[in-house]
């Protein structure tokens with residue numbers, strides 16, 4: 298094999314890697330809001346479990362590891378937030394930006410995960426509800442509720458002044 302062959306081979310390889318990255322980035326996250334202002338809950342699941350696994354995200358400051366819910370029946374929780382959301386919490390920005398993700402795991406008393414609830418901020422999705430997209434997943438990714446979920450909103454609206462988030466003041 299001559300030198301030119303190696304150079305060409307390398308160039309093709311780089312091109313393919315770049316293309317693959319581009320495609321993966323596409324399924325990553327921008328493309329989930331379609332023309333009807335719907336977000337694809339399954340694509341979001343793939344993103345938070347495969348594309349950018351949420352278990353690697355930071356936790357809400359001061360809520361590292363397991364802690365108990367303030368709501369009856371007092372489930373055990375874990376709360377992961379992405380870097381955008383962490384920045385909002387740390388720097389008391391008052392409102393989460395587009396792309397902020399809050400992912401709450403719910404466990405039974407014997408620490409078996411049974412539910413994952415997610416808030417994802419997408420500009421234009423629901424201006425009346427601070428543009429939060431709500432999802433409830435089973436641990437295997439099955440979508441139980443998603444979208445502008447009244448059940449979620451009607452309770453979280455109690456903290457609308459804190460951008461619909463209970464866990465701590467972001468102001």
Ligand code: HEC
Nearest residue numbers: 366367368399414415416431432433448449452462463464
């Ligand atoms: C009856 C009230 C209530 C309902 C209904 C409710 N939540 Fe919550 N949620 C809370 C409370 C209170 C917390 C703070 C953690 C705790 O103490 O349980 C919370 C925390 C969260 C968090 C972490 C961010 C935060 O606000 O602190 C997410 C994400 C979340 N809920 C998503 C959902 C989704 C999705 C639904 C609907 C499927 C939902 N919630 C329904 C009361 C509620």
